[in-house]
Amino acid sequence: VRGSFVPPVRFNGGSTSGAAAAPRQQQAGADNGVEDSTKKCLELLMGPDGELPERLRNLEPKLLEHVSNEIMDQDPNVRWDDIAGLEHAKKCVTEMVIWPLIRPDLFQGCRSPGKGLLLFGPPGTGKTMIGKAIAGEAKATFFSISASSLTSKWIGEGEKLVRALFGVASCRQPAVIFIDEVDSLLSQRKADGEHESSRRLKTQFLIEMEGCGSGSERILLIGATNRPQELDEAARRRLSKRLYIPLPSTAARAWIIRNLLEKDGLMTLTDEEVDAVCTSTEGYSGSDMKNLVKEASMGPLREALIEGKDISKISKEEMRSISLQDFMAALQQVRPSVSQNELGQYEDWNRQFGSIA
Ligand code: ADP
Numbered sequence: 001v002r003g004s005f006v007p008p009v010r011f012n013g014g015s016t017s018g019a020a021a022a023p024r025q026q027q028a029g030a031d032n033g034v035e036d037s038t039k040k041c042l043e044l045l046m047g048p049d050g051e052l053p054e055r056l057r058n059l060e061p062k063l064l065e066h067v068s069n070e071i072m073d074q075d076p077n078v079r080w081d082d083i084a085g086l087e088h089a090k091k092c093v094t095e096m097v098i099w100p101l102i103r104p105d106l107f108q109g110c111r112s113p114g115k116g117l118l119l120f121g122p123p124g125t126g127k128t129m130i131g132k133a134i135a136g137e138a139k140a141t142f143f144s145i146s147a148s149s150l151t152s153k154w155i156g157e158g159e160k161l162v163r164a165l166f167g168v169a170s171c172r173q174p175a176v177i178f179i180d181e182v183d184s185l186l187s188q189r190k191a192d193g194e195h196e197s198s199r200r201l202k203t204q205f206l207i208e209m210e211g212c213g214s215g216s217e218r219i220l221l222i223g224a225t226n227r228p229q230e231l232d233e234a235a236r237r238r239l240s241k242r243l244y245i246p247l248p249s250t251a252a253r254a255w256i257i258r259n260l261l262e263k264d265g266l267m268t269l270t271d272e273e274v275d276a277v278c279t280s281t282e283g284y285s286g287s288d289m290k291n292l293v294k295e296a297s298m299g300p301l302r303e304a305l306i307e308g309k310d311i312s313k314i315s316k317e318e319m320r321s322i323s324l325q326d327f328m329a330a331l332q333q334v335r336p337s338v339s340q341n342e343l344g345q346y347e348d349w350n351r352q353f354g355s356i357a
Pocket residue numbers: 082083084085086122123124125126127128129130224248252256285286287288290
């Protein structure tokens with residue numbers, strides 16, 4: 001009697017639920033207990049007849065709200081010009097997926113595009129940026145979710161969230177659904193080692209993928225991965241266009257340095273100095289380059305501190321500009337995050353499964 005027993009809680013639906021169970025959510029359409037924020041969100045999803053589209057009616061309002069508020073991005077705000085290099089990938093993507101999203105009528109029959117695009121390559125090379133740029137260029141709604149959050153954060157609910165995601169996307173066409181770390185969802189794990197809920201999640205996902213490839217839906221699915229080797233055959237088949245996004249070239253690295261420094265009015269390096277930094281950054285990813293610029297830009301501040309200047313009072317004019325030495329010092333701190341060995345694996349996979357080897 002004096003133990004820590006917690007009685008089951010009765011929710012307004014009348015069913016009982018143990019203390020550890022997730023709060024029960026209302027079905028879409030039932031008004032009782034739905035919060036105002038959720039109601040507002042549902043209103044935005046309603047059709048001209050003031051009803052929720054058929055496909056969304058049996059989905060939980062809270063999940064629809066989560067998709068609309070956290071996963072959907074109306075204005076991804078990335079353009080091709082923000083992405084350094086990758087000219088070849090940009091050209092292929094324009095032809096393979098942007099034109100079909102803009103002019104579905106032209107891309108029918110033998111021109112009909114695959115509905116799935118896989119971007120693979122080392123981390124930090126601009127895969128997410130490309131996803132956003134595709135949505136921006138095609139004036140499509142962008143949905144972005146990391147597959148690992150589906151399997152970790154949404155344990156047991158992942159399957160329903162996937163249905164809500166594809167459901168909301170179908171109401172917001174044209175749409176781009178970007179699934180980061182897609183390997184963690186569609187990996188070739190052994191059947192007996194696979195948890196039942198993750199198997200259901202994977203099946204649901206494949207069903208939704210199949211659905212958005214049929215009929216006249218203007219939904220593009222983009223999967224991104226740093227581990228393409230882990231994808232199983234079904235996933236490879238459905239992500240029919242597979243583009244390798246490699247490390248930035250020397251010219252692209254120079255562009256990233258210039259662009260970041262110019263944006264902040266801090267570009268004082270000469271062309272020769274930029275070249276020197278680029279020669280020393282062979283093997284750095286775009287995101288490594290960004291970290292390098294950040295680290296180098298701290299140089300003048302740290303020096304001012306050593307000279308005894310008060311950072312809270314110092315004016316920008318008093319600080320010296322960023323120099324080549326700052327970059328050389330930063331190179332000791334920021335190392336490339338991708339190894340040669342890993343690069344070899346991407347290239348092998350690209351030769352075997354890439355769309356344009
Ligand atoms: P990925 O999705 O491939 O892991 P992201 O697209 O998220 O990488 O890139 C991470 C960050 O690195 C970006 O926000 C950007 O600042 C920088 N970056 C990476 N690649 C590029 C690129 N090609 N051009 C410009 N910036 C880049």
